[in-house]
Amino acid sequence: MNYAGRCTNTDVSTSDIYTFLKDALSQVSINFPFRGINVFENNDFKYTNDSNGDVNFFSGEEKIYYKEKLVYELKYHGGGVS
Secondary structure (H helix, E strand, O other): OEEEEEEOOOOOOHHHHHHHHHHHHOOOEOOEOOOOOOEEEEOOEEEEEEEEEEOOEEEEEEEEEEOOEEEEEEEEEEEOOO
16 A cells, blocks of 8 residues: 555644544444544544545555644555566
């Protein structure tokens, strides 16, 4: 898998963002193991993951919002190697 992301807002500490991201990624579905689940919320944070494809060829984008304001974004893609 290839991915690239960034924090988009300095109002929230990167430490808080990445702590929340780890919680979101620990919720991954065994049936669709690309990053996290579609939506995960905890306190004022919300994680979204929009993905397409299957394990052979997939892509997606995840975002984290804090109090409904975008604070993190990441794009990813990958697939099987033959």
